[in-house]
Amino acid sequence: MAGFIETVRFSDPYFPIFVLLVIALVTAVGMVFLSQATGPRKYDKIKYSVYECGVDPLAPASERVSVKFYLIAILFILFDLEATFLYPWAVLFRSLGLFGFIEMIIFVGILMVGLVYAWKKGALEWQ
Amino acid sequence: MMTLEKFLVISAALFCCGLYTVMTRRNGVAVLMGVELILNSANINFVAFSHFLSRVMGGQIFAVFVIVLAAAEAAVALAIFLRLFATTGTVEVDTADQLRG
Amino acid sequence: MSLGNLASVGYFLPELTVTATILLLILMHVVTKSPRSNAFGFLSLVGVGAAILLSGIVPAGAGKSIFEGMAAYDGFAVFFKVLTALATLVVIFMTMDSREMDGRSQAEYYIFLLSTLLGMFLLSSATDIVMLYLSLELVSIPSYLLAGYFKGRERSTEAAMKYVVFGATASGVMIYGFSFLFGLTGTTQIAEIGRSLAAGKATLPMLLASVMVAVGFGYKIAAVPFHMWSPDVYEGAPTPATAFFSVGPKAAGFAVLVRFYYTVFAAPDPGSALWRLTSAVDWPLLFAALSAVTMTVGNLVAVKQDNVKRLLAYSSIAHAGYMLMGFVLLSPAGLKAILFYLVVYLFMNLGAFYVVILVSNATNGGEDISDFAGLGSRAPFAAVSLAVFLFALTGIPPFSGFIGKVYLFAEVINRGVYWLVVVAGLNSVVALYYYARIVRSMFLDEPTDTAAIAVPGVPRAMLLLMVAPTLILGVYWEPVARIASDSIRMIAF
Numbered sequence: 001m002a003g004f005i006e007t008v009r010f011s012d013p014y015f016p017i018f019v020l021l022v023i024a025l026v027t028a029v030g031m032v033f034l035s036q037a038t039g040p041r042k043y044d045k046i047k048y049s050v051y052e053c054g055v056d057p058l059a060p061a062s063e064r065v066s067v068k069f070y071l072i073a074i075l076f077i078l079f080d081l082e083a084t085f086l087y088p089w090a091v092l093f094r095s096l097g098l099f100g101f102i103e104m105i106i107f108v109g110i111l112m113v114g115l116v117y118a119w120k121k122g123a124l125e126w127q
Numbered sequence: 128m129m130t131l132e133k134f135l136v137i138s139a140a141l142f143c144c145g146l147y148t149v150m151t152r153r154n155g156v157a158v159l160m161g162v163e164l165i166l167n168s169a170n171i172n173f174v175a176f177s178h179f180l181s182r183v184m185g186g187q188i189f190a191v192f193v194i195v196l197a198a199a200e201a202a203v204a205l206a207i208f209l210r211l212f213a214t215t216g217t218v219e220v221d222t223a224d225q226l227r228g
Numbered sequence: 229m230s231l232g233n234l235a236s237v238g239y240f241l242p243e244l245t246v247t248a249t250i251l252l253l254i255l256m257h258v259v260t261k262s263p264r265s266n267a268f269g270f271l272s273l274v275g276v277g278a279a280i281l282l283s284g285i286v287p288a289g290a291g292k293s294i295f296e297g298m299a300a301y302d303g304f305a306v307f308f309k310v311l312t313a314l315a316t317l318v319v320i321f322m323t324m325d326s327r328e329m330d331g332r333s334q335a336e337y338y339i340f341l342l343s344t345l346l347g348m349f350l351l352s353s354a355t356d357i358v359m360l361y362l363s364l365e366l367v368s369i370p371s372y373l374l375a376g377y378f379k380g381r382e383r384s385t386e387a388a389m390k391y392v393v394f395g396a397t398a399s400g401v402m403i404y405g406f407s408f409l410f411g412l413t414g415t416t417q418i419a420e421i422g423r424s425l426a427a428g429k430a431t432l433p434m435l436l437a438s439v440m441v442a443v444g445f446g447y448k449i450a451a452v453p454f455h456m457w458s459p460d461v462y463e464g465a466p467t468p469a470t471a472f473f474s475v476g477p478k479a480a481g482f483a484v485l486v487r488f489y490y491t492v493f494a495a496p497d498p499g500s501a502l503w504r505l506t507s508a509v510d511w512p513l514l515f516a517a518l519s520a521v522t523m524t525v526g527n528l529v530a531v532k533q534d535n536v537k538r539l540l541a542y543s544s545i546a547h548a549g550y551m552l553m554g555f556v557l558l559s560p561a562g563l564k565a566i567l568f569y570l571v572v573y574l575f576m577n578l579g580a581f582y583v584v585i586l587v588s589n590a591t592n593g594g595e596d597i598s599d600f601a602g603l604g605s606r607a608p609f610a611a612v613s614l615a616v617f618l619f620a621l622t623g624i625p626p627f628s629g630f631i632g633k634v635y636l637f638a639e640v641i642n643r644g645v646y647w648l649v650v651v652a653g654l655n656s657v658v659a660l661y662y663y664a665r666i667v668r669s670m671f672l673d674e675p676t677d678t679a680a681i682a683v684p685g686v687p688r689a690m691l692l693l694m695v696a697p698t699l700i701l702g703v704y705w706e707p708v709a710r711i712a713s714d715s716i717r718m719i720a721f
Contacts, residue, residue: 074202088188099234113251117258158393158397173407183414204393215386
């Protein structure tokens with residue numbers, strides 16, 4: 001413990017933030033603990049029900065996400081990651097010269113074929 | 128100070144977590160998450176080695192390729208799990224037991 | 229000395245042809261109104277045929293390192309390119325003959341098939357671990373989709389799920405091993421890695437790396453204990469795809485296994501014609517053990533199978549075990565035996581699957597041994613062909629499989645690994661039992677349905693084209709053996 005206190009420097013510019021952190025932690029934990037310890041306990045059916053802005057729950061809490069999101073998300077990730085290859089290429093654009101340019105045109109062209117395929121298959125339509 | 132050893136320890140821990148996930152989890156999507164952990168542990172190794180040892184870009188380029196392939200693999204795997212869910216109503220790996228012997 | 233990017237394009241024509249065919253297939257599928265037409269199959273045939281011709285035309289010579297050291301253009305790579313492309317060609321014919329594919333969209337099937345072929349081309353020539361990993365995944369990812377191609381069928385989807393879970397894990401472990409190789413040597417070129425490892429002494433990370441890489445390759449060639457996916461995938465996948473998996477990716481897996489281990493962990497010995505171990509890792513012993521376990525498990529489990537596809541799956545595991553024997557010997561004759569065995573295995577295994585497809589067409593998807601009962605009277609030609617293929621797979625003279633085994637066994641004896649020969653010999657006896665079971669069912673059992681099975685012209689011609697090499701290579705194998713021994717030259721730059 002002594003070692004820890006020695007390493008804490010009060011002149012450190014982040015020291016107030018540390019103090020704030022401790023106070024916040026103590027307050028939050030203390031409030032939860034206090035209400036647990038001192039509050040009255042009355043349980044009934046309504047209290048156990050799901051809370052949804054004060055009205056009766058409209059749907060089960062674990063709602064399923066439409067599978068359409070999966071398709072859009074996957075397409076986004078794939079095309080997004082292919083763009084990763086453009087960054088190193090852009091950095092070396094001058095030294096790669098015309099060859100690098102044509103090579104990247106081919107790469108993007110192949111990607112375009114993939115996009116056309118996805119488009120024609122209706123993967124980009126929401127309905 | 129970040130030394131090479133720290134990166135290697137982190138990546139080894141990540142690798143073990145990934146392998147443990149793959150071997151113990153029954154949910155297909157969770158297994159896939161374990162695979163992603165394994166791949167990312169390798170990525171940490173590549174980038175760390177590349178930075179600390181060789182000063183060549185090979186490792187970092189490798190990491191980029193691994194990331195892209197991981198995405199491609201995840202896309203295919205998720206599509207397959209989706210199909211499995213549509214036919215059997217579950218993505219639990221061990222309920223798929225039509226094929227055995 | 230490695231060639232630059234532009235200068236390399238001339239040595240890359242087969243790959244470019246396949247790539248162009250894939251893009252054409254996609255565009256054609258997008259434009260056309262009838263996704264079920266056979267036009268996709270014919271276009272793929274043309275593309276793959278052109279790729280075979282181009283692979284054969286450009287002479288390999290002493291070999292060149294192309295694309296700044298990313299890939300090799302040598303006899304070894306050309307051999308595997310022709311081999312895998314031939315397998316793909318036969319599988320395309322099978323697909324067009326298979327009734328399983330009726331009423332389904334064909335285009336994507338061929339796109340996946342040709343993407344896998346492109347991956348196998350690159351895999352057999354990769355000399356950089358980045359390239360190696362990329363091409364391995366290019367083989368794997370379309371394979372997952374091929375296995376699960378039958379959308380509504382539960383078994384097909386389950387096969388794809390098992391394949392993807394095993395495949396992704398194995399390649400993940402392999403890539404972690406690669407990261408250590410990179411860390412130990414600071415380079416991604418396998419020749420550089422080999423030189424650098426030979427100079428150093430760090431054994432524990434090296435051992436770890438070599439074992440982890442073995443997991444990835446072992447999964448690809450379905451060696452025990454990384455074989456668990458293969459029976460399920462083989463049974464659930466469309467039968468033409470199963471035939472493809474059992475030959476194509478397996479051959480490419482052997483190509484990369486040999487090239488990687490013989491370059492990274494071994495070097496040609498200047499004193500003799502052999503290779504010598506350059507690292508302290510005794511991987512030949514590891515793989516010798518894997519080989520013995522693989523053939524034993526494959527054969528013993530095959531005995532209990534009733535589904536013919538599943539039986540052939542275990543038999544192909546066993547054959548991978550036989551071929552691994554040639555891999556552990558570090559001698560040119562051992563490698564030559566592997567290459568020769570792969571050629572005969574291509575014909576006999578694809579032929580056997582061709583008959584399975586014909587029977588399945590006639591019996592409404594029947595794949596059990598009981599569905600083969602009385603085939604001898606229902607379709608004599610197909611039954612006799614299958615009997616030839618099965619006896620060749622067993623390794624009985626005078627069929628080609630026997631010569632393949634003789635080459636393998638002789639070299640193992642020559643190098644003094646007697647225990648392995650004993651295991652392999654015992655295994656061959658077990659194999660005879662389960663192959664003969666199918667033959668007995670075909671010729672001795674009474675069929676439930678005695679109607680003759682018509683074998684149309686194309687399958688008949690294809691079967692003949694498979695039977696002929698299986699018989700001829702059993703008595704006159706010299707040319708192929710010479711090609712095999714010419715093709716073991718790998719470049720080490």
